[in-house]
Amino acid sequence: MADTVLFEFLHTEMVAELWAHDPDPGPGVSAGSRGEEVGATTGQKMSLSVLEGMGFRVGQALGERLPRETLAFREELDVLKFLCKDLWVAVFQKQMDSLRTNHQGTYVLQDNSFPLLLPMASGLQYLEEAPKFLAFTCGLLRGALCTLGIESVVTASVAALPVCKFQVVIPKS
DSSP states (O other): OHHHHHHHHHHHHHHHHHHHOOOOOOTTOOSSHHHHHHHHHHHHHHHHHHHHHHHHHHHHHHHHHGGGGOOOOOSHHHHHHHIIIIIHHHHHSSOOSEEEEOSSSEEEEEETTOTTTGGGTTOGGGGGGGGGGTHHHHHHHHHHHHHTTOOOEEEEEEEETTEEEEEEEOOOO
């Protein structure tokens, strides 16, 4: 219980810290509504990238430590099942609610009560704020997959809080 609260608080503070500091847009960007908008968009992309990078590194570490008793995964689907069960339990103390695939390298992982979105699930006004709370977790999934030998692209979407879907695309080589 305490671990969960500490992780959620740390995550919230990471997001808040990265969003609190708008980086200087740099030379050549004039002050004014258009210049501020461009600078803010660049700062937000940079913040998402930093959060995703942090999650990637944590995912790599968890991918190295968690599957010790599993000798080798035979298929991609086995790796995704591991993420939905073991990794999700290690991080969020619950399993992922569903895993779907088209058997062509695209997987959709759905969590109907995603813990990092629960505090803001009381209203639709927070829906546009949700992506910044999902960047770390996208990196976490991508890092764990990378450690397990699978290169991927992970994106997240939220249609209604606190439900979120993570789409994992594994390019065929």
